Amino acid sequence: MQEQDRRQYFRIDQRVSLELKIISESEIDAHPKPTQFDVSPNFTLLSELQEMDSQSSQLLRKVSEKDSNVASLLKVMHDKIERIAQAVASTEMTVSNAAIQEVNLSEGGVQFRHNEAFEIDSYLSVKLVFPESCLGLLIYAQCCRSEAMADGSYLTGVEFIKMPESCRMILAREIFDSQARQRKKSAD
Template sequence: MNQERRQYFRINGKVALDYKIITIQEMKHSRLPSQFEVSPFFMLLTELQDLSQDSSYQLRKISQKEPAIASYLENLGARINAVAQAVAKSDVEFDNLSTHEINLSEGGLSFSNDVAIELGSYLALKIVFEENLTGLLLYGRVLYCGLADEKGYKIGVEFTDMPESSRMIVARHILSCQARDLQKQDNDN
C-alpha cells in the first residue's frame, strides 16, 4: 500500500455513490468524468463552495478594517448558499444513486460492492455528500478488491488527476465530519 496515501485523515460515513468502469483513454479525454448525466444544479453547491473558499481570504481582510461590511457579506453568502441548497435538494435524484458506507480520505475511498472490480481498473465516480448535497465527479483507479463477506467485496480506489477544488471539498467534508464526531463525543460525556 502506498505510504503517502496513509498520511491522509480518514473517516467512515455514508455517501450516494455511482461508478462506471472506463478506459484510460476515456479518463485522459476530459478533466472531469462525462459518463454521468448531471443537471446544471448538480455541481452548483460545489462551485459555490469553491467561490466561497476563494473569497475567504479577502473577507478576512475586509473584516479587519470593516467588520460591518464583512458581516453583511457573510450574511449575503449564507443567503446564496441557502437558495442554492434548496434548488440542489429539489433537483438531486438520490433514487438513481445507491448509498454506500465508505472510508474516505483526500487520496481515495473504499466501499463495499456486490460485484468484484478488476485491480487496476479505472473508474468514473459520482459522489454526493447527502448532508450538504455537494456533488463531485472524479476519476479513480482500483487498488484492491477483496472478498469482504459472503455478500460482497471491499473495493479500494485511489483518486487520480483530482482537481484541487475537489480535494478541498473532500478535505472540508472530512474536517466537518470529524468536528461533528468530536462534538457528539463531548455531548455524550
C-alpha cells in the same frame, strides 16, 4: 502527530451515495472533469458554487484584514447564497441511481463494498453524494484494492486521481465538518 494517527484523523466513516463507472485513461485525458454521469443542472450549479466558495474564502480573509464591515457584509451575502443553494439541493439532490452506503473516506480516496470486482489499476469515474450536507462531487479514481469477502461482495479501495485543488478542498472541508458533527454527537 504520528503518521498512522494523522492518517486516521483525516479518514472518516461516512454514509454516501456512490456511483461508479469504469472508464479508459483516454477519457480522463479528454475531459478534466468526469462527464460520464447524467446530472441535473442544479447538481452542476451546486458543484460550481462549492468551488467558488473554496476560492473566495481566502479573498474574504484578506478583505477582513482591511475592512471588517465589508467582510461582514460579504459574509452575510455568502450565507444567503449558501441557504438558497441548500434549499435547491434539498429538493434536487436525489440519490435514486445508487443506494446510500457506509464508506471509509479520505482526501486521497475511498474504500467501500461493491457487488462486483474491479481490476487493479482500472480507471473509474465516481459520483459521490453526501446526503447530510447535500454535497456532490464528480471525481476520477483508480482502483488499488478489490478483495473478495465471505459474503460475496468485494472490499474495494480507490485512489482519487487528477482531482482539482478546489475539489480536494471541498472534500477536506466535508471530512472536517463530518468529524465535528461526530464529536458533537459524542459530547451530547
